[in-house]
Amino acid sequence: MVSPRFGPFQFDTSAEGWLGRGTNVEGHAWLRQYVALHEIHVSAITVIERIRGYSSLWSRADRLNRERIEAARIAYLNNLGRVWPLDAAVAVVAGEIVALVPEPPSPPRRSHRLIESRQERLARWRFDAMIAATALVAGMTLIHNNAADFESIRGAIERSPTRFPNLGPLELIRCTSLA
């Protein structure tokens, strides 16, 4: 159990989705306590991923579903908390991370009939590096739902501290262990 009082925290895209969707009762209750105390902090990269997702679903949907997706997108944008920019410091740190770990640590995602292309997997890995870099530069703990990727980033930072002067360690908490 991680007390929401220890926040504010920064949230990775999938962690924000997992907590906000409310399918996990304990996680949702934790989020309710957290937002009574703090803002939701996300990287600008999370906004890119999310809006790209809404747009991708919208372009595949029929007219009726498009209205529903657009309403959901507006609800998301109206609900945005603190968005951390991708500035020069974050860019430098993200560049160091992807240089140290150029390949995604975990394989492309797949579901019943769908698969993530290798190109998409690489892009998502680089986005994760930028999200981790944002948390590292902000000095905030990152709540995530992707242990394989973010633990690899933490390990790389710890093994090469000279590449990240005056920064780190990258503090991580998996969203499933919050409540």
Place this chain on the structure above:
Amino acid sequence: MQFVRQSVMTLKRPTQSTPKKRRTTLTLPADILQEAEGIARARQVNVSTVIAEALSDGLRLQTAAERAEHIIEGYKNAFSGFSDDEMAILDGVILEEDARR
């Protein structure tokens, strides 16, 4: 430059705004009023100060709770009604039909 800025900042007189006050009459439960009077005596302040602080804390909690409900409702509207695959796409995982199938 930094020194100049610091010097200017030291010269500035700190401005402390006193919140405007209004006289009013409240009807409070006797036990609560008694408790407030006890606190006021112990802290050597008047009862109005104790009541104002308690009310201010209560209002802050109420505002925070309302904000929290608003955010939770916003997330519900942003993420409900999507399948697991669609939610993965919203989380940045762009999935396509598996061409090998």
